[in-house]
Amino acid sequence: MSKTKKRYYAFLFMIAAEAIAILLTCTGFILRRTVAKGAEQYETVSDIALPLVLIRDRVAAKEEKEPQETTTKETEESTTKETTTEEATTDETTTDESGETTTEGTDESTTEETPAAIDESYFDETLFIGDARVDDLANNARLGTADYFCGENFSIFNIFSKKVTNDDFRNATLDQVLASKSYTQIYLMVGFNDTEYPLSSVMKQYTYALERIMELQPQARIILGAVIHANEETSRSVEGYAVKDLNTMNAEIKELAQQYDGVYFIDWNDLFCDENGYLRSAVSSDGVHLTASAAKEWAEEIVKQAIVE
Secondary structure, eight states, X not given: OOHHHHHHHHHHHHHHHHHXXXXXXXXXXXXXXXXXXXXXXXXXXXXXXXXXXXXXXXXXXXXXXXXXXXXXXXXXXXXXXXXXXXXXXXXXXXXXXXXOEEEEEOOOOOOOOOOOOOOGGGGTTEEEEESHHHHHHHHHOOOXXXXXXXXXXXXXXXXXXXXXXXXXOSSBOHXXXXXXXXXXXXXXXXXXXXXXXOHHHHHHHHHHHHHHHHHHOTTSEEEEEOOOOOOHHHHHHSTTOSXXXXXXXXXXXXXXXXXXXXXXXXXXXHHHBOTTSOBOGGGOSSSSSOOHHHHHHHHHHHHHTOOOO
């Protein structure tokens, strides 16, 4: 080949290379202005190299996407296997007497037996024995068809000698009442009218009364109720009605209850008294007896604290 032809081909090659360079530069410039505008990773890339960079990025993106899809598929398969395994473990295999093997599903739900709610009918076979406070209960907030053997000036010393005539009884003594009917439970709430006597004598008579009731009603549970306090004026002015004196009596009654099976003690004073132990004015108009609304509140509390065995 002559030198002239070589120069000619070299000249054509240079022109072609220059044309390609110009083409790539223009293409890169256009892509920078449009497709890759604002992309930080291409700010330092020359216009001529940009088309090649974008081609490489698409290939890399495709390669990265394929393993991710594979991983997702493997995760789904793993989850399916775990679910199948869990379902399988909930089945129990048992063998009956004939030697046959059976598979039974395990019942994962367990139902705890809860006691039935107490309502007023729970007190249908109940006897309330007490002083004027229990009389307030009988007149304003009766529970079910319970019987009430109560009245003014009832004390632990006269509950067996006094006769009662009310909606439940006609000129009856407590011995007659206890002998005429079988009770499921008996509430004994006296003591407020006994503060004039020595506490030792009161508790001796209280023990006799409790054992007498247990003798005549051996099947009944017996609840000894705390003596309810008086208001501040009465507590300070009447001997024996001081909060500390009534608290001492209630402590003795509680200790007595703990000596017998089937005998319980409930203190109602938190329901009616203030932080100093005095009967609140809102529950008593005279400082001793209970208002109708207080009696209803007491009945609700008796329901809440019903003894269930």
